Amino acid sequence: MDEFQSQLLELRAGWCRRHLLSLEELSAEEIVRILDTAQVFRRAFDRGIRKWSLLTGKTCVNLFFENSTRTRNSFSLAARRLGADVVDFSAATSSLSKGETVVDTARNLEAMGIDAVVVRHSTPGTPHLLAKSLRCSVINAGDGPHEHPTQGLLDILTIRQRLGRVEGLTVALVGDIAHSRTARSNIWGVKKLGAHVIVCGPSTLVSRDWEKLGVEYSYSLDEILPRVDVLNLLRIQFERQTRRPFPSVREYALLYAMNAERLARTKPGILIIAPGPINRGVEVTADVADGKHSAILDQVTNGVAVRMAVLWLLTGTTDQK
Amino acid sequence: MERILIRGGRVIDPSQGLDDHIDILIEDGKIAAYNPTARGDERVIDARGKIVSPGLIDMHVHLREPGHEDDETIATGTRAAVAGGFTSIACCPNTDPPIDTPATVEFVRQKAARDGHCNVYVIACVSKDRKGEELAEIGQLVAAGAVAFSDDGAPVYDPELMRRAFEYCLMFDKPVCNHCEIPELTRNGVMHEGLVSLILGLPGIPAAAESVMVARDIALAEATGGRLHVMHVSTLGSVDAIRRAKARGVRVTAEVTPHHFTLTDESLRTFDSNFKMNPPLRSKEHVKACLEGLRDGTIDVIATDHAPHAKEKKMQELDRAPFGIVGLETALSLVIMRLIKPGILSWSEALAKLTVNPARILGIPKGTLQIGADADVTIIDPDVKWTVDPEQLHSKSKNTPFAGWEMEGRATVVIVGGAIKYEWGGHG
Numbered sequence: 108m109d110e111f112q113s114q115l116l117e118l119r120a121g122w123c124r125r126h127l128l129s130l131e132e133l134s135a136e137e138i139v140r141i142l143d144t145a146q147v148f149r150r151a152f153d154r155g156i157r158k159w160s161l162l163t164g165k166t167c168v169n170l171f172f173e174n175s176t177r178t179r180n181s182f183s184l185a186a187r188r189l190g191a192d193v194v195d196f197s198a199a200t201s202s203l204s205k206g207e208t209v210v211d212t213a214r215n216l217e218a219m220g221i222d223a224v225v226v227r228h229s230t231p232g233t234p235h236l237l238a239k240s241l242r243c244s245v246i247n248a249g250d251g252p253h254e255h256p257t258q259g260l261l262d263i264l265t266i267r268q269r270l271g272r273v274e275g276l277t278v279a280l281v282g283d284i285a286h287s288r289t290a291r292s293n294i295w296g297v298k299k300l301g302a303h304v305i306v307c308g309p310s311t312l313v314s315r316d317w318e319k320l321g322v323e324y325s326y327s328l329d330e331i332l333p334r335v336d337v338l339n340l341l342r343i344q345f346e347r348q349t350r351r352p353f354p355s356v357r358e359y360a361l362l363y364a365m366n367a368e369r370l371a372r373t374k375p376g377i378l379i380i381a382p383g384p385i386n387r388g389v390e391v392t393a394d395v396a397d398g399k400h401s402a403i404l405d406q407v408t409n410g411v412a413v414r415m416a417v418l419w420l421l422t423g424t425t426d427q428k
Numbered sequence: 429m430e431r432i433l434i435r436g437g438r439v440i441d442p443s444q445g446l447d448d449h450i451d452i453l454i455e456d457g458k459i460a461a462y463n464p465t466a467r468g469d470e471r472v473i474d475a476r477g478k479i480v481s482p483g484l485i486d487m488h489v490h491l492r493e494p495g496h497e498d499d500e501t502i503a504t505g506t507r508a509a510v511a512g513g514f515t516s517i518a519c520c521p522n523t524d525p526p527i528d529t530p531a532t533v534e535f536v537r538q539k540a541a542r543d544g545h546c547n548v549y550v551i552a553c554v555s556k557d558r559k560g561e562e563l564a565e566i567g568q569l570v571a572a573g574a575v576a577f578s579d580d581g582a583p584v585y586d587p588e589l590m591r592r593a594f595e596y597c598l599m600f601d602k603p604v605c606n607h608c609e610i611p612e613l614t615r616n617g618v619m620h621e622g623l624v625s626l627i628l629g630l631p632g633i634p635a636a637a638e639s640v641m642v643a644r645d646i647a648l649a650e651a652t653g654g655r656l657h658v659m660h661v662s663t664l665g666s667v668d669a670i671r672r673a674k675a676r677g678v679r680v681t682a683e684v685t686p687h688h689f690t691l692t693d694e695s696l697r698t699f700d701s702n703f704k705m706n707p708p709l710r711s712k713e714h715v716k717a718c719l720e721g722l723r724d725g726t727i728d729v730i731a732t733d734h735a736p737h738a739k740e741k742k743m744q745e746l747d748r749a750p751f752g753i754v755g756l757e758t759a760l761s762l763v764i765m766r767l768i769k770p771g772i773l774s775w776s777e778a779l780a781k782l783t784v785n786p787a788r789i790l791g792i793p794k795g796t797l798q799i800g801a802d803a804d805v806t807i808i809d810p811d812v813k814w815t816v817d818p819e820q821l822h823s824k825s826k827n828t829p830f831a832g833w834e835m836e837g838r839a840t841v842v843i844v845g846g847a848i849k850y851e852w853g854g855h856g
Contacts, residue, residue: 208740210743210744229747231746232746233746254629288629291627
């Protein structure tokens with residue numbers, strides 16, 4: 108434990124960022140630092156170390172304005188494992204339903220002595236709005252289709268663990284790119300670490316403008332399959348679409364579902380990840396999702412480690428013993 | 429009433445092609461004489477080194493009263509107007525109740541006469557209750573003093589209603605001012621659709637949503653002979669369509685706002701709702717097209733679309749925050765800094781878009797310094813530096829995207845009907 112602890116203190120030395128709002132704003136060095144920190148937590152976890160006192164006396168609030176099970180539980184668990192207290196706040200039961208603004212809600216929570224706010228909201232930029240009005244740390248747990256930085260980080264950590272590197276790989280994001288915060292965080296993250304990114308899906312969900320950011324776009328999964336090292340299968344976000352951007356789910360699955368037949372045409376070491384929740388049979392068939400190339404459950408384990416790393420780096424104090 | 433002598437200024441009055449150093453005498457609220465022999469009892473305003481312009485006109489202002497007095501009132505809005513150099517403004521009818529009856533027109537005019545700091549002209553609704561279904565009682569609204577018609581805030585959506593509005597307004601020689609936007613293309617939209625909205629994951633408002641309706645309105649104006657005024661033009665497609673329509677002789681005029689020729693959608697990267705307006709800030713190529721339209725005369729008018737919103741409304745998530753920004757007090761400086769000093773427009777060309785052009789479109793006897801005209805005069809210091817401090821703005825709302833900007837040039841003395849209504853104190 109002491110060995111891990113000293114590594115963690117060392118990794119935190121010189122870290123000065125207070126908020127985690129996006130991966131776009133992080134440097135490659137910062138991303139690597141978070142991944143290295145998460146890797147320490149993951150190794151410790153694999154050795155049975157579940158409980159830390161790194162954040163004893165700190166309090167984190169989960170401020171979730173959108174439904175979530177995985178991310179919310181993952182953040183709660185991460186904070187608790189570090190020894191912090193956790194307050195869960197859900198929009199439905201709050202004063203927001205009485206007309207209070209999101210900024211007032213957050214300021215009220217902060218007045219109770221909060222060290223970090225983990226916020227999920229359907230509107231891009233809401234974490235930025237809170238970061239401007241609060242003194243505590245703000246962590247973006249997904250702001251609409253904009254970014255989901257910890258998801259991006261856990262995807263990259265999974266890639267790094269499974270394939271040993273990120274640089275030089277070809278990573279394809281497949282599906283509803285337009286509405287995916289996971290896509291945006293992944294694009295910035297893996298690009299900064301030197302991978303080639305392809306966004307792939309129907310033309311109504313994949314903008315040609317991605318090319319201007321150095322990202323390849325493709326409408327044909329079959330065409331890109333033989334060249335990719337990682338497939339990140341994104342969920343079709345029916346709830347964010349005003350009109351369905353393709354004629355039918357059946358047609359979508361025909362063109363983009365990752366199934367055994369398509370798997371056979373990939374590189375032998377292909378890694379398949381998905382941010383979940385997945386629509387089985389739409390983005391991916393059950394045999395592939397549960398198969399040996401899939402790291403979907405490993406991602407969930409890494410999620411807690413990444414969130415521990417983020418909480419530790421943002422709110423920890425290095426002078427403690 | 430005090431006699432005022434404006435001495436030593438460079439008088440630029442595009443209504444009479446005037447650009448000369450002339451002393452102007454104001455007497456009984458009118459422009460009385462050029463280069464008069466001083467009697468000695470005049471109040472003398474030293475305008476050396478200054479531009480003396482006909483009082484500026486902003487034909488697109490939201491005064492919010494009646495109904496949204498928490499955002500702005502006729503008193504505060506007109507105070508902001510004179511502080512920005514405007515002596516006449518035309519206010520939009522998207523109030524609560526909307527200005528769709530002679531009684532509401534009368535209310536605004538009386539309130540403006542009592543509390544106002546400048547002349548207020550009323551743009552009334554095209555449709556009853558601004559619902560876009562039936563024509564409002566346009567004849568009675570004209571009789572009550574309405575100078576133009578618009579459902580601004582929303583487009584006149586129904587093409588048949590638009591056609592009737594053009595035809596009916598012809599009887600009174602009034603323009604129909606449209607906020608051009610196809611709502612089905614902009615639903616949930618927060619910002620310009622482009623590379624920046626793609627990065628930010630914010631729902632986009634495509635340029636075509638505006639250009640398509642501009643094209644429709646031009647076709648309807650052409651078919652009916654009606655007068656179309658396109659409000660807040662923001663896209664390349666709109667500018668292009670208006671340019672070609674004018675060349676064919678269609679009766680179309682257009683305005684651009686200072687924020688649309690100054691800022692781009694890049695500003696939204698801050699997620700600050702003070703950059704959220706409708707039409708949205710566009711990308712560079714559209715801004716360039718607007719500048720070109722201003723330069724070649726396709727765009728007749730610079731208008732602010734002054735849209736005050738109380739702080740608590742703007743300090744919300746981007747999709748909840750209302751569209752719009754205040755503009756009256758920053759417009760002239762932006763015209764000077766972004767259009768005149770870089771040489772896109774001459775002083776005379778720029779001032780025409782702020783004086784005689786809007787006066788002609790609205791059919792109001794303003795925007796001129798001819799002998800006998802109402803003494804509305806704006807004296808401009810073209811070089812004075814000042815910093816935008818939202819708290820110092822006279823508008824009741826502080827939602828400006830230009831907070832902290834170092835500005836160059838502004839109105840220093842503003843005369844309305846022969847009375848000095850604003851003098852810049854050198855601060856702020």
